[in-house]
Amino acid sequence: xxxxxxxxxxxxxxxxxxSDKTCPKHPESHLVYLSGIDKVTPFCEVCQHEQIQEQDRxxxxxxxxxxxxxxxxxxSLVDRRDVFSCTFDDFKAQNNxxxxxxxxxxxxxxxxxxxxxxxxxxxxxxxxAGAGKTHLAMAILNxxxxxxxxxxxxxxxxxxxxxxxxxNWFSDKTCIWSPKHVTDVVKxxxxxxxxxxxAESANSExxxxxxxxxxDIYESNQKIITTTNLSMxxxxxxxxxxxxxxxxEGDKSRVIDFTKIADKRSRV
Numbered sequence: 289x290x291x292x293x294x295x296x297x298x299x300x301x302x303x304x305x306x307s308d309k310t311c312p313k314h315p316e317s318h319l320v321y322l323s324g325i326d327k328v329t330p331f332c333e334v335c336q337h338e339q340i341q342e343q344d345r346x347x348x349x350x351x352x353x354x355x356x357x358x359x360x361x362x363x364s365l366v367d368r369r370d371v372f373s374c375t376f377d378d379f380k381a382q383n384n385x386x387x388x389x390x391x392x393x394x395x396x397x398x399x400x401x402x403x404x405x406x407x408x409x410x411x412x413x414x415x416x417a418g419a420g421k422t423h424l425a426m427a428i429l430n431x432x433x434x435x436x437x438x439x440x441x442x443x444x445x446x447x448x449x450x451x452x453x454x455x456n457w458f459s460d461k462t463c464i465w466s467p468k469h470v471t472d473v474v475k476x477x478x479x480x481x482x483x484x485x486x487a488e489s490a491n492s493e494x495x496x497x498x499x500x501x502x503x504d505i506y507e508s509n510q511k512i513i514t515t516t517n518l519s520m521x522x523x524x525x526x527x528x529x530x531x532x533x534x535x536x537e538g539d540k541s542r543v544i545d546f547t548k549i550a551d552k553r554s555r556v
């Protein structure tokens with residue numbers, strides 16, 4: 289569909305006539321009408337201008353929201369899309385249980401990232417597989433993504449899938465996950481989750497490629513939430529000490545121990 293031509297605009301302006309009535313909202317403005325076209329109700333030019341400005345404002349606001357809050361789903365790398373739906377509300381935990389303590393700690397982390405958007409600091413969620421680390425990490429992201437003002441760009445990266453995609457890039461340049469793309473997308477984000485660190489190393493010391501990749505990510509952003517099934521001893525046995533230190537860089541209250549929480553996925 290084509291827009292209004294200059295000739296059409298010229299004809300409309302030529303037919304515009306002022307009526308004796310004024311706009312209730314803008315008494316100084318006389319209503320106008322198109323001569324010879326009875327079906328067009330007299331209208332206020334000021335109101336029309338304000339309406340166009342409001343539509344323009346809403347369009348730019350929607351674009352701003354899409355660029356910021358839409359970044360999470362647009363730029364992330366996940367194993368399963370349903371992880372995006374994880375929130376604090378659907379994380380089940382009995383009152384006064386270890387799960388409830390972990391959930392409250394995660395809420396406090398989300399609150400800190402919301403309240404102090406410019407403050408650097410990483411978080412670490414470590415311990416048993418299936419204990420809810422990924423769920424709470426995404427819940428933190430969703431809380432920040434949906435409520436931060438000014439808006440913060442949030443990013444979720446599955447480490448195991450990230451390493452696979454990066455290795456694919458070396459043989460297939462149509463893959464977007466080059467080392468440069470990784471650092472660019474991490475730098476563009478305000479808050480990042482690195483999920484399931486350690487799964488990519490198959491119970492052995494991480495390769496130099498993995499170590500360098502992960503270190504570059506921590507260098508590119510200083511607000512990273514790391515989840516891992518490894519214990520602290522296993523982390524130090526798998527990664528360089530400086531890398532494990534980076535994971536905990538910041539407020540020590542942002543380290544949550546899940547080692548005493550059983551696998552929630554195996555419960556009936």
